[in-house]
Amino acid sequence: MLTLHPTKKSAEQTQLITKHSLHESLLHFRILLAEDNEINQKLVLRLLEKKGYRVTVANNGQEALSIWEKDPVDLILMDVQMPKMDGLETTMAIRKKEEKTGKHVPIIAMTAHAMQEDKGKCFEAGMNEYLTKPISPKELIDIIESKINE
Amino acid sequence: MNNFIGSIPIDLASALERTGGEMDFLEELIEMFIGDFDEKYSALKDAVNQKDAVQVRELAHSLKGSSASLGFTALQKTFFQLETAGRDNNLFDAEKKLDLLLSQFNELKTYLENRNKTEQD
Numbered sequence: 001m002l003t004l005h006p007t008k009k010s011a012e013q014t015q016l017i018t019k020h021s022l023h024e025s026l027l028h029f030r031i032l033l034a035e036d037n038e039i040n041q042k043l044v045l046r047l048l049e050k051k052g053y054r055v056t057v058a059n060n061g062q063e064a065l066s067i068w069e070k071d072p073v074d075l076i077l078m079d080v081q082m083p084k085m086d087g088l089e090t091t092m093a094i095r096k097k098e099e100k101t102g103k104h105v106p107i108i109a110m111t112a113h114a115m116q117e118d119k120g121k122c123f124e125a126g127m128n129e130y131l132t133k134p135i136s137p138k139e140l141i142d143i144i145e146s147k148i149n150e
Numbered sequence: 151m152n153n154f155i156g157s158i159p160i161d162l163a164s165a166l167e168r169t170g171g172e173m174d175f176l177e178e179l180i181e182m183f184i185g186d187f188d189e190k191y192s193a194l195k196d197a198v199n200q201k202d203a204v205q206v207r208e209l210a211h212s213l214k215g216s217s218a219s220l221g222f223t224a225l226q227k228t229f230f231q232l233e234t235a236g237r238d239n240n241l242f243d244a245e246k247k248l249d250l251l252l253s254q255f256n257e258l259k260t261y262l263e264n265r266n267k268t269e270q271d
Contacts, residue, residue: 039179039216047170081211112215134218137170 029148030054030073034064034090035110036082040133044077044110047137053144061085065093072105075147077131077140080111080122087111088125095126106147110135159258165221176220180262183216187255191248194232198244206244207236224254 031053035041048055058064062085080087109122112133169176197205214229232247
């Protein structure tokens with residue numbers, strides 16, 4: 001488990017006061033990042049930690065599934081193409097297990113395939129949202145905040 | 151450095167945007183990419199020589215992802231072509247693409263080295 005130490009600049013601080021409730025809720029918001037590419041893993045991890053999220057990293061789908069089973073998180077960022085178990089298979093496995101608990105963790109796909117067909121596959125597998133790679137920090141944070149507010 | 155105008159091998163502005171404006175962090179990631187390149191390139195070359203299309207697709211996909219994140223536009227394009235070649239099981243001109251990758255990588259390295267020199271002067 002990676003814990004974060006947010007560094008606040010004065011402008012951010014002012015923003016955090018006005019968004020106090022959001023800030024409070026994100027301190028407890030846990031994200032599982034499933035990504036096999038080391039560089040993209042570091043990039044996304046840094047962006048999330050700077051925002052103050054608690055992030056756990058999985059290097060492939062299998063790892064993501066076993067982490068999620070032991071310690072359910074609030075949101076999953078799921079790379080689609082990963083070795084061992086890809087993002088689609090992992091999502092399907094999670095959704096199947098959730099049938100017993102009635103829970104539903106938001107799963108955000110991250111993929112370089114910008115084609116409509118691939119988008120359809122993500123939704124069919126049970127993913128809720130879709131981010132195109134390379135990841136835009138703004139889109140990433142917006143999508144997570146929209147899930148916190150749901 | 152001026153020799154590269156018109157064909158700059160890195161889109162620095164986009165790459166910086168993706169690291170949230172952190173230049174040190176971007177440099178760290180670029181160094182990681184450059185440090186790992188030889189090993190990953192040989193693996194890709196082996197896969198091409200063995201005509202292992204699945205492996206070519208997977209390796210090229212991963213390298214395309216890193217290149218895209220770091221703004222290495224030319225490399226990203228070539229890795230994408232190799233990924234597609236792997237997916238279509240058509241490794242016909244994959245060897246040519248390997249040569250192209252190498253020259254694009256060397257161009258990138260030279261560009262970054264010159265950039266650092268200019269900064270130090």
